[in-house]
Amino acid sequence: MSEPGGIASLMLPRSDELEHIPQDSANPLTAAKVELGRYLFFDPAISFDPACKAAARTFSCATCHFADAGFQAGRKQAIASGGRGHGFRREKHPMCDSTEVDVQLLRTPSIVNCAYQEVQLWSGKLGCCGPNKGTDSLWKKGSFMELNRLAMAGVETQARVALEAHGMRMDPNLVTETKYLDLFNAAFSDVTPELKYRRFSMAKAIAAYERTVLTNEAPFQKWLRGDRSALTKDQRWGAYIFFGKGGCNNCHRGPALNSMTFHALGIKDMSGNDVIPKKNAPEDIMFGRGGFTHREEDMYKFKVPQLYNLKGLKFLGHGGGLSSVEAVIRYINNAVAENSSVDQKYLSPYFRPLHLTEKEIKALTTFVEDALFDPSLHRYEPGNVPSGFCFPNADKMSREQLRCSEQ
Numbered sequence: 447m448s449e450p451g452g453i454a455s456l457m458l459p460r461s462d463e464l465e466h467i468p469q470d471s472a473n474p475l476t477a478a479k480v481e482l483g484r485y486l487f488f489d490p491a492i493s494f495d496p497a498c499k500a501a502a503r504t505f506s507c508a509t510c511h512f513a514d515a516g517f518q519a520g521r522k523q524a525i526a527s528g529g530r531g532h533g534f535r536r537e538k539h540p541m542c543d544s545t546e547v548d549v550q551l552l553r554t555p556s557i558v559n560c561a562y563q564e565v566q567l568w569s570g571k572l573g574c575c576g577p578n579k580g581t582d583s584l585w586k587k588g589s590f591m592e593l594n595r596l597a598m599a600g601v602e603t604q605a606r607v608a609l610e611a612h613g614m615r616m617d618p619n620l621v622t623e624t625k626y627l628d629l630f631n632a633a634f635s636d637v638t639p640e641l642k643y644r645r646f647s648m649a650k651a652i653a654a655y656e657r658t659v660l661t662n663e664a665p666f667q668k669w670l671r672g673d674r675s676a677l678t679k680d681q682r683w684g685a686y687i688f689f690g691k692g693g694c695n696n697c698h699r700g701p702a703l704n705s706m707t708f709h710a711l712g713i714k715d716m717s718g719n720d721v722i723p724k725k726n727a728p729e730d731i732m733f734g735r736g737g738f739t740h741r742e743e744d745m746y747k748f749k750v751p752q753l754y755n756l757k758g759l760k761f762l763g764h765g766g767g768l769s770s771v772e773a774v775i776r777y778i779n780n781a782v783a784e785n786s787s788v789d790q791k792y793l794s795p796y797f798r799p800l801h802l803t804e805k806e807i808k809a810l811t812t813f814v815e816d817a818l819f820d821p822s823l824h825r826y827e828p829g830n831v832p833s834g835f836c837f838p839n840a841d842k843m844s845r846e847q848l849r850c851s852e853q
């Protein structure tokens with residue numbers, strides 16, 4: 447393989463080899479944090495203060511990042527507060543007004559392999575370091591970017607922001623009346639009681655858990671570890687194109703096949719009659735990295751996403767407008783921008799016709815869809831949550847769909 451750094455540079459660690467997982471020195475990984483974080487990520491009992499009051503304590507992080515959708519939302523536009531139903535069947539709740547619905551105008555990215563992403567979100571605006579070094583003047587008071595001042599990595603900062611943005615917190619009763627008390631005490635024995643049960647610690651635990659959600663059982667990972675029968679002939683050919691003629695690894699590199707660089711591919715923003723509008727949406731939904739940095743050279747650029755577990759998802763690209771992996775590959779192969787507001791001068795120099803044959807497109811597609819598909823992501827779910835709630839959602843429709851017995 448022509449990958450610089452060779453095969454080792456593409457391998458994911460095991461999820462229990464905490465010392466081999468990239469982490470933030472301000473939040474060293476421990477098994478106790480990971481355990482607490484796994485519960486918090488799935489427990490709807492923490493969604494105390496949503497905009498739509500009727501939705502209180504019915505949704506969790508995993509409502510919008512669930513295993514069967516590769517820890518994405520599986521919808522063009524995810525709905526947290528103001529939605530009902532589980533997974534691909536989630537919909538707007540008729541009892542919640544459109545203005546109270548918790549939606550964004552960007553497709554929900556996956557949390558798998560997020561340990562390999564130093565700054566988070568499509569524009570990369572969360573996280574103190576890496577590509578965000580020197581952007582301090584943009585971390586305005588009162589904005590979520592202010593939390594970059596906590597000097598933590600993207601995963602930790604984003605978890606802290608998400609808790610606040612989605613109206614999630616601990617409640618004293620939830621701490622004392624459940625096993626959360628022991629879990630927080632075990633994970634944060636060195637933290638003062640004032641901070642121990644708050645978002646400060648919740649975010650660190652959730653981030654620790656997220657860092658362990660790795661697609662290390664995907665066939666490509668098995669192949670990298672030496673199992674030469676893990677990939678089919680077509681998948682091996684697809685890999686050859688990915689790292690060769692396709693030039694995909696100019697941007698998609700390393701264990702997550704992402705990179706902390708930003709590029710404009712002229713992909714459409716979120717649109718359609720089914721999209722719930724959002725007031726005061728930040729500029730980065732349209733301008734990507736440039737909406738955050740206000741630098742001309744960053745305009746319309748979005749982060750290079752990781753490529754595992756995309757099979758079966760119908761909403762790809764930052765706007766969710768590309769309907770499959772094959773559609774993305776055909777789009778990149780043709781290299782014609784679909785978003786007319788993105789002037790030619792902004793487009794990545796790598797975005798040029800690749801002249802792949804039909805057979806090469808199919809091989810590349812099966813490499814990305816099948817070789818990069820970890821079939822057992824359910825292993826990252828907890829068996830239950832300390833509140834005893836139905837999870838990851840607890841609204842009436844979800845409880846029926848998830849076959850939860852009455853709470």
Ligand code: HEC
Nearest residue numbers: 507510524525526550552553554555566567568605608609
């Ligand atoms: C509305 C459903 C929703 C809920 C609930 C939700 N998220 Fe997200 N999440 C999103 C969307 C949409 C984005 C992309 C936003 C952007 O790029 O600006 C996102 C982005 C992220 C990212 C960044 C991934 C990347 O590749 O950059 C992480 C990590 C994440 N969420 C974790 C969480 C955690 C932790 C929670 C719970 C505390 C949570 N999310 C709750 C919808 C949701």
Ligand code: HEC
Nearest residue numbers: 692694696697709713748749750751762763764774794796
């Ligand atoms: C110039 C850098 C670059 C190159 C080269 C590149 N990509 Fe990407 N890729 C990106 C960026 C940036 C995005 C997200 C763009 C957006 O949504 O606006 C993306 C998105 C994707 C997605 C959609 C993922 C998702 O979660 O929505 C897939 C699949 C993908 N690329 C596969 C490939 C393959 C296969 C190749 C090689 C043929 C390739 N890419 C080449 C930068 C690149």
